[in-house]
């Protein structure tokens with residue numbers, strides 16, 4: 001590719017990203033985004049495969065000749081039977097219910113909605129990879145399956161795609177997330193645990209309402225909830241090894257209606273972040289023991305309801321090492337970032353299929369989900385190139401072993 005061609009290709013990705021940025025759609029409502037992605041893929045001659053998804057797009061590059069124009073999951077299964085390796089690349093496509101405050105000329109045109117996690121960047125980068133891979137489709141020793149996934153922010157989309165059969169026959173999967181505190185040209189990769197399991201909880205403490213002047217005639221749920229919340233803080237310090245990590249945050253507490261009435265219940269909720277299934281189970285078990293035990297000490301009960309989040313993102317050692325090697329061959333700087341306490345539903349794919357999730361430096365002023373979140377679009381061509389390289393090289397390695 002000449003310098004002029006490379007510049008045109010890079011500008012195209014910037015245009016795509018800005019178009020997506022102006023029209024953000026929330027989780028599960030990505031209808032326009034879905035149509036736009038399909039249009040860009042179709043224009044590039046890339047085949048879209050119908051998995052019956054209301055939003056989100058699955059497309060494929062490579063495979064047996066004569067397959068053009070044939071659609072449907074059955075067709076994909078035929079390819080699997082022919083023994084071709086399949087590598088999946090995933091980008092999430094949804095936005096957040098946040099009012100944008102960047103003041104950019106291409107800021108969100110939709111009130112109260114914003115691509116504040118950079119999923120517009122991920123989508124544009126995956127399209128860039130798709131265009132590049134399409135250009136060398138005949139050389140691909142297998143199939144690249146492109147997953148444009150909806151509803152990541154609600155941790156629903158990955159499971160939806162898995163249920164649709166999108167991972168069938170997939171030998172390896174790769175995904176990326178922009179990282180505001182890494183410079184452009186830097187990739188963050190880790191083997192093993194990488195991002196947290198993000199569970200939520202709601203605890204309802206039962207009380208017996210009464211006059212505030214005569215607390216002995218009731219049970220005060222506020223005092224009980226306060227003791228439970230304080231005791232919960234000991235789980236991380238007393239039950240989790242110093243070599244492991246966990247976070248418990250109580251973020252909301254509701255009780256009472258008047259200054260002179262003891263309430264009949266108190267409700268609090270929050271989140272737990274852990275990095276291994278073992279610690280996740282330990283923390284949850286201790287959480288329930290502390291809640292019910294402390295409540296019992298105050299003569300009442302506490303009901304714990306779990307809001308099951310995505311499990312921890314755990315990268316496969318082989319593919320994490322592979323990704324780091326490919327990044328280096330593309331003159332990208334590779335670092336091992338700290339564990340991220342954020343959740344990511346890519347973890348569901350990694351429970352089914354080997355693969356790796358990577359951070360891509362985008363040098364932004366704010367962290368994810370901030371109303372002034374921004375990223376440096378200069379990272380787009382490198383990210384697209386990395387995704388294309390990961391898919392192409394992984395297919396080559398997989399095909400060589402068959």
Ligand code: NI
Pocket residue numbers: 117118119152177368
């Ligand atoms: Ni995100």
